[in-house]
Amino acid sequence: MTTQLSFDQLGAGRDVPLAEITFVVVDLETTGGSSEHDTVTEIGAVKVRGGEVIGEFATLVDPERGIPPAVVSITGITDAMVTGAPRLATVLPAFLEFVRDAVLVAHNAPFDIGFLRAACGRHALVWPKPDVVCTAKLARRVLTRDETPNHKLGTLARVLHARTEPVHRALDDARATTDVLHSLLERVGAFGVHSLDELLDHLPDVSPQQRRKRTLADGLPDTPGVYLFRGPNDEVLYVGTASNLRRRVRQYFTAGEKRRRIKEMVVLAERIDHVECAHPLEAEVRELRLLAAHAPPYNRRSKFPRRAWWVVLTDEPFPRLSVVRTPRAGAFGPFPSRRAAADAVDTLQTATTIRRCTERIPATHQNSRPCAVHELGHCGAPCAGLQTVEQYEPEVARVRGVIAGRDDAVLHRLHGELDRLSSAQRFEQAADHRDQLAALVRALDRGQRMSTLAGIDELVAARPDGSGGWQFAVVRHGRLAAAGTAARGAPPMPVVDALQASAETVRPTEGPLRGATADEVRVLLRWLTGARMVRCSQPWAEPVAATASWTSWLERAVAGRTPYGGED
Structure with missing residues (x-):
């Protein structure tokens, strides 16, 4: 018996044969064409693997509104038929379980997937973001004009000899789409398409230049890290981070990459360098340092480390x-x-x-x-x-x-002026004054927390890795000096000892951040929030009168509960 593969396994850096992929072919009938204003009246889906049907899902859905006569004339689904049917809020969880760990397939997929995604949003359900194959788009790539006059489902079903005729009912149309899918997959095999990644690569909006450069990702590891696209003169064109280097870089050569500038960069690229990292924090810090060192032309300027x-x-x-x-x-x-x-x-x-x-x-x-x-x-x-x-x-x-952070008398003065303006009913001035005070409090709080971290000679912190292990960071004067992991079951303290012994030497300079960049300190602070302190060379504490004591006022002011800074 073939074991169904999860999405993590599918994306784990392996070319999984199409015969081992579980596809769920779905079709919806709706009250109209807008996922924002209309809703579903019927769901039909067929689950297939290796060319065999392994399950079906079919149900009418109560749209909780009248079905327009024009739609009834097309689908044959009437108000009487959906009366007493389950509502979408009841159907969706069962459908999401049916499609779990599968690749979704639909004819004109943006329509059906758009309705499903919008429905999940309305009913507070998490859309699983599966890979999606559109048979209409695939047909345009595979079939010539001599073979089919158009790419409508009914036409394709006739041309490709589908066993089921589409009749605008969800399950029948899903069955017809399944037959169309299998016929198209047989065709793309002649082009050397034998895996899901290769199938996604074969879609129309992947340029031949992109497809040829796909081999640049070969040999990349399935680990977190930083990747660098290099041009014909070995110049760095682009820098990025990934939790899985091979999977992320391969996406640049698929239909999922829509950015025009990045497509242009891929065409120019001659090779891809990489730096393996212990965990995503190290990758993010190394990316910042590489961006500052190389200023790659295809990275957005807003992403570059900035001089503060x-x-x-x-x-x-x-x-x-x-x-x-x-x-x-x-x-x-x-x-x-x-x-x-x-x-x-x-x-x-x-x-x-x-x-x-x-x-x-x-x-x-x-x-x-x-x-x-x-x-x-x-x-x-x-x-x-x-x-x-x-x-x-x-x-x-x-x-x-x-x-x-030794004295907040200045903040009390500003708050007093805020109360005075509010009492005098000078509300526009009070609102401006409130915003100025809030911005000052934020800036002071940020600066005091960053300078406090940068003032610590050394600290070691840990965060769970989600698999029973630990991610470690050694921070010295606001800079990441070492990073490592301890797998589940491994003694963590020997790892900590080794990281401290091999950590980068950091010589602090003058200034609140002791020579560290503001971007790196900000990234470390974000990661340390919620982390566990393992060792610290000195107490990590903020001054008693630091602006952190004003955060409760700031939260109320921003939330609008104290519009002008006065009492609730």
Whole structure:
């Protein structure tokens, strides 16, 4: 007896013969042609493997609405026939179980699969995302114009001598489509198509150039890692990650690849390099590093690691806030753009009397005339000698305190102004002020968590791999220094000891992230959320007054439960 293969087995880097693939050929009858507005009245499906029928599924479905007369005239399914039939919410789970681990086949598959996918969404069921073969599309690829005048199911059934005539009833049409499928599979065998991957490759929207390059994936392992497409001059064209290198790279040479630029890249590619990784975290980090090193032309620019922007206090007697590229100790950030950093500066200036002018002011008193900012009460006018260095320092200390997480007095000032605007019923201004405060809280919270991680000399964390084993990461000053796994049943601590002993040496530099890139620290933080701490060179703790204490306010404000920052 032949064992049915699961999707994991089908995609595990092997060319599974078509005779070992389980196909479910499905046909639907509906109340109309829109998956958004119409619904199903009948489902018919035939399960086949190796050319033999191993099961059928057929049921009328109560559409919970009237069937239009035009549809009745085509299908013959009337309101009386579906009265008392099970509803789609009842039928769908049984159908999904019937098609589990199978390849779906349909004539004009986008129609039938679109209805099924939409129905799953409406009834809170998970669509399993199976491979799909469209017999209409396959027929266009296989049959010539001399053989068939068109590619309608009725025509193909007649031309290919199907045993069942399609009559716009679901099971009969599914049976006819099954016969059409078998005839088409016999035809594609002459073109060297003997596996599911080769069948998907043979569909019309795979260019001959793509198909010829398919051998570039040969020899790739079935492991997580990073792959690099290289061009004729050995230049890196594209970098990507995969949980299964061979399966992912093979997809670039199939009908599933729709991106025009990527198809162009595949044609240019001469070879594919790869780096095996212990688990997806290592692959993601290595991808970031390779993108930064090579800047491949076919990767989207939005995916490249970005140089971050930072906010710093200038080094002078009367410091001011400045937006810079290179951070130093005490810098606030990182920000993805200069505009985001400048917005944070504006918000901080709203809550303090830090000066806004850009000229350098010496410690000695000046005799210049105060500007309008002083008259509005937003600056102590040190430029005019109206404020000494000692008098100016407390505001600087408050800014340093909120950035470092030692003091949140600045946030309380901003929140107080929010309450004042709300009480005065100046709701538009209050909403703008709320958004500014929320953005500042997010930026401070992000920066404090990232700098805290980067300040740790070494930590080792573990996450379950989903199969009873463990994934490990050794992180040093915000950089991934080593990665490894322990399979189910293997003692984990010897693996941890070996990883620490062989981990990359990381020499920290100045700045909140100790020389690590913002993108890498962000990826590590995301992975560490929910991970188990195995070892840590020092306590991983945030300051007591860090902005994490403001996250509950932020969640309520964003959710709209406290529209202007006041009490619920």
